[in-house]
Amino acid sequence: MAAAVWFGIETLALSLADVLTLVLIFARILMLVQRVQDQGRQVIRILPIYETIRRQIETYRAAAEPEATEAPIFRQEIRLEGVGYRYAEAGPWAVRGLDAAIPVGSITALVGPSGAGKSTLADLLMGLTEAREGRILIDGVPLTQGARVAWRRRVAYVPQDPFLFHDSLRANLLLAKPDAREEDLWRALDRAAAGFVRHLPEGLETRVGERGTRLSGGERQRIALARALLQEPDLLVMDEATSALDDATEQQILNALASARGQVTMLVIAHRSASIALADRQISLAPPGALSSSGPQDS
């Protein structure tokens, strides 16, 4: 700046006032230039983050599920042909070379030791994952792409420890079918051997407590079964509780399954001999993925 003042006065013969005015103007311009430079530096700093986020969005788009199309119509059987699944591209097979048939209206017990692939197979049959090898056919329609996504709406799942909201039994049931009528609710409860609700002082208005803790494990599972049946699913997958249930509770759940026999196709991830005996068919899995499927058995 000193050099500029000297140059202005000595060489260009400007007055001190002119030189100072020019210096003032240049100083302001310099501030603007600095601000532009700061912004530029910020853009350069953000660019790699932007690039990372863009790549992530692309990855998610590539992994996005296909749009649901028409769900396959299930009137005869679900057929598994050489079905294989592994979680990682080059990882070990969780199930492989699986051939089986699940006829409509049957109760199929899925048996095998822990880690044999029962949950993996249940996920495949529910359309949550897609077979990496072989195929699953519903009345001849492969369970792939949009059909697989749509099939999920035709499936109900009762987990080992079902979740109930801290609300009335009615509200918990209506989650499955908000427009269900009173008689639909009672019919589903009766089919799930959950008639105990009739004897509760507040009936359907009984509040179930946080996560359903005011009900016993067996009652919770029967309410969840009723909720699943209310949906009128094509396939009902039930993960039987592994924890010890008393005999009466176990019998109630078996009664519930037996009373729904023939009305809905059921796949029971079975841990107990009683429910295996109740089933019409059995798919047994043995680690590391060898499978045998037996035909109809006396139940």
Ligand code: ADP
């Ligand atoms: P089961 O239900 O009979 O106990 P699973 O289907 O849970 O068996 O598991 C089958 C195999 O797949 C096991 O070897 C298990 O370690 C593996 N597996 C299960 N879930 C995953 C996962 N999310 N990622 C990687 N491997 C898994």
